[in-house]
Amino acid sequence: MSNSGMNQRAFQGALSYGTSPEQCQRIHHASLEILERTGVRLYLQEAVDLARKGGADVTDGNLVRLPSGMVEKAFTTVPKRVVLCDRHGNRVMAVEGCRCFYGPGSDTLNLIDHRTGERRKPVLKDVEEGIILCDALPNIDFVMSMVIPTDVNQTICDRHQMEIMLARTTKPIIFVTYDTSGCLDAIEMAEAVVGDADALRRNPICACYINVTTGLRHNGEALEKLLFLSGKGLPALYIPQETGGVTSPVTAAGTLAMVNAGMLAGLVLSQLKREGAPFVMPGWDCSYLDMRTMVRHYADPSKHALPQALAHYYNLPMFSLGGASDSKVVDQQAAAEAALTLLSSTLGGGNIIHDLGYLESGLTFSFAQLAICAEIVSWVKTFARGEEVNDETLNLDEIHRAGPDGRFMDSAHTLRHYKERFYPDLFERANYETWVKRGSKTMVERASDKVSQILAQHQPEPLPADIAKRLREIVQRAEAKAQ
Amino acid sequence: MTLLDDLRQNVIDGNAPGTQSLVKQAMSEGMPPEKILNDGLISAMAEVGRLFEAGEYFVPEMLVSARAMKGGLELLRPALAAANVQAIGKVVIGTVQGDLHDIGKNLVAIMLEGAGFEIVDLGNDVSPQKFVDAVNAHKPHLVGMSALLTTTMPKMKMTMEALSAAGVRGNVKVMIGGAPVTEKYAMDIGADFYAPDASSAATRAKAAVQGK
Numbered sequence: 001m002s003n004s005g006m007n008q009r010a011f012q013g014a015l016s017y018g019t020s021p022e023q024c025q026r027i028h029h030a031s032l033e034i035l036e037r038t039g040v041r042l043y044l045q046e047a048v049d050l051a052r053k054g055g056a057d058v059t060d061g062n063l064v065r066l067p068s069g070m071v072e073k074a075f076t077t078v079p080k081r082v083v084l085c086d087r088h089g090n091r092v093m094a095v096e097g098c099r100c101f102y103g104p105g106s107d108t109l110n111l112i113d114h115r116t117g118e119r120r121k122p123v124l125k126d127v128e129e130g131i132i133l134c135d136a137l138p139n140i141d142f143v144m145s146m147v148i149p150t151d152v153n154q155t156i157c158d159r160h161q162m163e164i165m166l167a168r169t170t171k172p173i174i175f176v177t178y179d180t181s182g183c184l185d186a187i188e189m190a191e192a193v194v195g196d197a198d199a200l201r202r203n204p205i206c207a208c209y210i211n212v213t214t215g216l217r218h219n220g221e222a223l224e225k226l227l228f229l230s231g232k233g234l235p236a237l238y239i240p241q242e243t244g245g246v247t248s249p250v251t252a253a254g255t256l257a258m259v260n261a262g263m264l265a266g267l268v269l270s271q272l273k274r275e276g277a278p279f280v281m282p283g284w285d286c287s288y289l290d291m292r293t294m295v296r297h298y299a300d301p302s303k304h305a306l307p308q309a310l311a312h313y314y315n316l317p318m319f320s321l322g323g324a325s326d327s328k329v330v331d332q333q334a335a336a337e338a339a340l341t342l343l344s345s346t347l348g349g350g351n352i353i354h355d356l357g358y359l360e361s362g363l364t365f366s367f368a369q370l371a372i373c374a375e376i377v378s379w380v381k382t383f384a385r386g387e388e389v390n391d392e393t394l395n396l397d398e399i400h401r402a403g404p405d406g407r408f409m410d411s412a413h414t415l416r417h418y419k420e421r422f423y424p425d426l427f428e429r430a431n432y433e434t435w436v437k438r439g440s441k442t443m444v445e446r447a448s449d450k451v452s453q454i455l456a457q458h459q460p461e462p463l464p465a466d467i468a469k470r471l472r473e474i475v476q477r478a479e480a481k482a483q
Numbered sequence: 484m485t486l487l488d489d490l491r492q493n494v495i496d497g498n499a500p501g502t503q504s505l506v507k508q509a510m511s512e513g514m515p516p517e518k519i520l521n522d523g524l525i526s527a528m529a530e531v532g533r534l535f536e537a538g539e540y541f542v543p544e545m546l547v548s549a550r551a552m553k554g555g556l557e558l559l560r561p562a563l564a565a566a567n568v569q570a571i572g573k574v575v576i577g578t579v580q581g582d583l584h585d586i587g588k589n590l591v592a593i594m595l596e597g598a599g600f601e602i603v604d605l606g607n608d609v610s611p612q613k614f615v616d617a618v619n620a621h622k623p624h625l626v627g628m629s630a631l632l633t634t635t636m637p638k639m640k641m642t643m644e645a646l647s648a649a650g651v652r653g654n655v656k657v658m659i660g661g662a663p664v665t666e667k668y669a670m671d672i673g674a675d676f677y678a679p680d681a682s683s684a685a686t687r688a689k690a691a692v693q694g695k
Contacts, residue, residue: 410547434679
């Protein structure tokens with residue numbers, strides 16, 4: 001595996017930092033109570049029928065109450081891990097336990113141009129540049145679309161995004177589509193890349209991020225996508241959205257109980273559709289509306305610790321959040337919020353950690369911010385890896401041989417090990433004079449330079465011409481229908 | 484690849500046995516020792532310095548290259564003496580009195596050696612008088628002083644005064660460095676130049692002795 005996502009520190013402390021197993025159990029029981037007592041509305045007949053057949057109590061057409069036993073049964077068939085692969089079928093992301101993987105977010109409305117600093121509407125070329133950048137950055141493990149291109153038909157820009165993601169990187173893809181037909185096209189494209197449906201199920205190169213209206217209101221398209229993907233045995237990230245104080249209680253526990261009830265309803269449906277279907281739960285969302293600004297913010301200290309602990313309590317793979325900021329520009333707030341959320345999500349053992357590079361509470365993307373996040377990840381990964389303590393790393397014989405006046409600079413031990421230590425790329429450690437000589441550049445300038453340099457040099461591995469042609473045909477087919 | 488290219492590459496790669504055998508081969512083929520030194524060993528170390536400044540080489544790699552270069556130089560030295568080839572300059576270097584830190588000073592010495600200088604390393608905790616004695620004994624072109632502590636920096640000034648009092652200040656150029664030292668401090672105490680790090684120390688020392 002090219003990236004193990006190993007995380008020693010989280011293995012020691014995922015459940016212990018601030019959240020007890022008793023608290024997780026309490027949330028679980030609360031969600032079961034909501035499902036049994038209050039119920040969820042399913043805006044898709046197939047889902048209602050499936051739930052009824054599985055033992056649910058259906059009233060008022062689509063209000064579905066799920067007895068606890070249905071939930072417990074789903075837990076006996078859902079896999080505890082999901083493995084995502086690169087284009088060549090290498091199993092590079094074992095989404096399990098406390099392993100952490102990092103990538104950008106999807107679909108922002110604005111982009112801060114790293115060349116000019118201008119905040120503007122994104123175009124298709126930006127999606128392409130973003131994916132090439134992700135392909136080159138070693139600490140980015142998977143890709144998402146990052147921005148919404150405004151120079152193509154808006155109803156089908158998800159097809160353009162998917163085409164570019166499949167063509168311009170070999171890394172695993174988390175995709176988002178507007179409607180169900182977009183999801184079908186995305187999967188058809190992925191199947192074209194790996195060969196066929198069986199190849200994609202054995203070695204999935206992509207997973208679909210499904211936004212669900214709220215925990216207790218499941219929109220038809222979310223359910224359609226969930227049942228389509230589950231039916232094919234492909235991974236779905238089923239993420240109900242709540243906004244504390246608006247659609248759910250303002251408290252973290254109350255909001256999470258509702259988000260989690262929605263997750264459990266999705267889990268039950270996925271397993272009713274196909275036992276063993278891979279399913280990924282949310283690793284965040286105790287969100288609330290900021291009552292001062294009316295903004296649904298991203299970098300909040302109470303957003304993800306509890307949900308991450310809950311995912312570990314269930315031993316289910318989770319989709320997590322980190323590296324996102326509420327700042328409007330790439331500045332000190334952006335760097336601080338990115339660092340804090342990446343570190344805390346990693347300490348919590350979040351698995352698929354997304355939204356690196358997000359600014360303005362998810363409305364704006366910045367490639368420079370993404371490069372800074374990737375740098376922070378290199379620090380966090382080194383921290384999470386922990387240190388080895390053994391005879392070789394203690395090196396006592398050499399300490400004694402060298403004595404109090406000894407030198408280690410050109411010793412064989414130093415030569416063997418010095419590269420194992422952390423060497424940052426964008427974090428500046430050079431002395432003042434060297435920094436001045438290199439142009440007295442701030443972190444943002446260095447990150448922007450790095451983005452420009454990568455875009456000028458990096459050549460992602462191309463798709464075979466016949467496959468690229470097939471993807472183009474699928475996009476053109478969608479374009480023709482959208483006319 | 485020519486013999487000299489091969490020699491340079493061995494120094495850059497830090498291959499000490501390879502460097503020695505290529506120096507031997509060059510000598511047995513009758514290549515002038517000065518050419519082996521300048522176009523082989525010193526030219527390779529200039530490239531190593533460049534790689535270090537570009538962030539591609541780390542200190543241990545630079546040290547291994549310097550060690551390979553030094554091994555080659557040992558073999559070459561008798562021939563250089565016979566041909567009356569001088570080092571580009573001689574440097575007396577040390578950490579000033581009261582200061583036991585010498586990592587930076589050692590790095591500077593290694594870089595200077597790589598640039599073709601002959602080094603007289605006085606170690607650390609070097610008194611002003613010891614600097615004066617060494618200047619009298621070795622007749623260097625340059626004196627290099629280092630300090631890591633703000634509390635030992637004044638010893639640099641005292642050493643300058645001792646060199647003047649002994650009447651040898653005019654015979655040498657003085658370079659200083661170390662974390663608390665600045666360009667301004669160098670000018671204040673009458674030193675000839677300041678270097679913020681080991682590789683620029685080598686570049687500036689070379690420029691100083693060549694009168695640039």
